[in-house]
Amino acid sequence: MPDERTLEVKVWRGGESGRFQAFAVPRRASQTVLDVVTWIQRHLDATLSYRYACRVGMCGSCAMTVNGKPRWTCRTHVDKVADGDTLTVAPLANLPVVKDLATDMAPFFDKWAKAEGRFVPADERPADFHTVPPGTRASRAANAGIECIGCGICYAACDIVRWNRDYLGPAALNRAWTLVNDVRDAGNDVRLAAVAGDAGCHACHSQEGCRTHCPKQINPTASIAGLKRATMVAAFKGRL
Amino acid sequence: MSPFNPVWPVRSHRGYLAFVVHRVSGVGLAVFLPLHFLALGTAIGGEAALEGFLRWTDHPLVKLAETGLVLLLAAHLAGGLRLLALELLGWRDWQKSAVAVAAGFSLAAGLLFLLNLGL
Ligand code: SF4
Ligand code: SF4
Ligand code: FES
Numbered sequence: 478m479p480d481e482r483t484l485e486v487k488v489w490r491g492g493e494s495g496r497f498q499a500f501a502v503p504r505r506a507s508q509t510v511l512d513v514v515t516w517i518q519r520h521l522d523a524t525l526s527y528r529y530a531c532r533v534g535m536c537g538s539c540a541m542t543v544n545g546k547p548r549w550t551c552r553t554h555v556d557k558v559a560d561g562d563t564l565t566v567a568p569l570a571n572l573p574v575v576k577d578l579a580t581d582m583a584p585f586f587d588k589w590a591k592a593e594g595r596f597v598p599a600d601e602r603p604a605d606f607h608t609v610p611p612g613t614r615a616s617r618a619a620n621a622g623i624e625c626i627g628c629g630i631c632y633a634a635c636d637i638v639r640w641n642r643d644y645l646g647p648a649a650l651n652r653a654w655t656l657v658n659d660v661r662d663a664g665n666d667v668r669l670a671a672v673a674g675d676a677g678c679h680a681c682h683s684q685e686g687c688r689t690h691c692p693k694q695i696n697p698t699a700s701i702a703g704l705k706r707a708t709m710v711a712a713f714k715g716r717l
Numbered sequence: 718m719s720p721f722n723p724v725w726p727v728r729s730h731r732g733y734l735a736f737v738v739h740r741v742s743g744v745g746l747a748v749f750l751p752l753h754f755l756a757l758g759t760a761i762g763g764e765a766a767l768e769g770f771l772r773w774t775d776h777p778l779v780k781l782a783e784t785g786l787v788l789l790l791a792a793h794l795a796g797g798l799r800l801l802a803l804e805l806l807g808w809r810d811w812q813k814s815a816v817a818v819a820a821g822f823s824l825a826a827g828l829l830f831l832l833n834l835g836l
Contacts, residue, residue, distance in 0.1 A: 489721045497721070545726025567721040634727045683803050685732030698732075702804040 482562060484555065486513055488525065489567040492574045497565070498522075510543050510550035510558065514566060514578065527578035534692065537626030540633070541578050542567040547633040549692040569633040585629050588645045593671045594652040597664030607661045619658040622651045622700050624693050631687030631697055643676035647687035647697030650678050654700035657707055669704075669711045678704035735819065739796030742789040749786060784830050791826035795819035 482504040487497040500517050511529055518525040529539035534552040541550050543558050544565050555564065572580035600607070609616055631647040632638055638646050653672050656662050672678050678701045687697040711717045759766045773779065799815045 494720065542722050545723050547727065570719060570722040570727070633722075636724075636728070636733075639724070682736055683732070683800055684736045685730065686727055689730040689732060690727065698803070705804055 484513065484559065485563045486517065487563070487565045488514070488517065488578070489574075490525075490577055492576060495574075495577075497567075504555070504562070508555045510541070510548065510553045510555060510564065510566065511539055513555060513564065514541075514550065525578070526576040535626060537628035540569050540628040540630050542569060542633065547630040547690055549628055549630065552692065569629055571633050571635070571638045572629065580629070582629060585632050585646070585648070586627070588649040589652055591671060592645045592649040592653040592677070593664055593668035594649055594656065595664075596656060596659070597662055597667075599661055599663035609660055615658040615660060618700075618703060619655045622655045622695055622697070625651060625695055626693060628692065631691050631695075634686040634690040636684055636686060637680055637682060641676060641680060644680050645672065645677055647681075647701065650681070650704055651695060651697040651700040654703050657704065666711075666716060669708050670717055672704050673708040673712070673717055678708060681705075735796060735799060738792050738820075738823075739800070742793040742796065745789045746786075746793055749789075784827060787830040788823060788827035791823035792819075795822045 484502045484504045486500045486502050488500060489495060490498045500521050502513050502516050502521075505512070511532065514525070514527050515529075518527070527539075527541070529551060530536040531538075532551045534549055537549070539550045540547055542548075542565075543550065543553060544560055546558075547569055548558070550566075558564070566578060568574045568578050568580045572582065572585060575581050625648060627648065629648065631651075635644075635647055637644045650672060653668055656668060657665055681698070681701045683698055683702065685698045688695070688699070691697065708717060756770055759770045774783070796819055799819045802815055
């Protein structure tokens, strides 16, 4: 059913410096924030830059700041977040702005590499599929964090990232924790050393901004707490 | 501070509130500590000096400040316990309510102290 109302949308234009530009967008039923941004680009200003791919919450590319909070725009309904009939859309915080709503995600993913977030196979040429025993503490911990889509929302919501640009951040540390709990992986000595530094897990204040905003209901705070314990144990055993 | 992203909306959740309470109470206690040592120091100066100081603490305003102090201590203690539970015990869902319990505990301790004043 068509809705007669229009939405007043303020969209960030430019790079690190720029201004908000206002657009009027027809309001529709079940409209997502990404629908609104796309409507603006198709009907009002083709030069508007933003990023998306899957539109169903799988790829993690559409995150933006909506009315002050980081959100996955393809799965965020306007009805849920609009302030009356107004919407403010800005690029994600804590990342360099490329143009308009598109941020440079390189610093975010570089930190996944710095946290040794890649799988290191214990057995290069396994004769058969490796069995991961289900229901163990380790497999439950790995499962809890594995559905991360790399959207950067937690990174934008974290005050420690804001205060310390070197801080590895919730997503990279969550990734490291899933690997620490992966029985097929053999990279833990290097990994724990990588996340134990000043800019690693011990910098986290457990403020839970990441967990509060993660659209996948992942709890990076818990993963980071796990890393804090694991690095402590490793230090006691003289492995750090 | 970014021109397009205000910082406060992402901070409006319980975990951040708990962080602020913990930080502010910690700083408050650190500021109080020299005063505490000063009071203990008066004991070295003889009984009369300590007596004088203790009488000063009978002043209602000082009593009120003491209540605030107990609140700070209780809040900081509760915040510390919350962090320990969160980080050392691993995450359980019941810990979501840890923030609420921490707040309640600090309030209760402060009120208890207030009641004791009247006795
Ligand atoms: S819990 Fe740690 S990683 Fe998550 S937002 Fe807070 S400080 Fe950042
Ligand atoms: S942990 Fe959640 S918020 Fe952070 S990148 Fe992964 S899916 Fe996004
Ligand atoms: S477009 Fe893929 S998660 Fe939103």
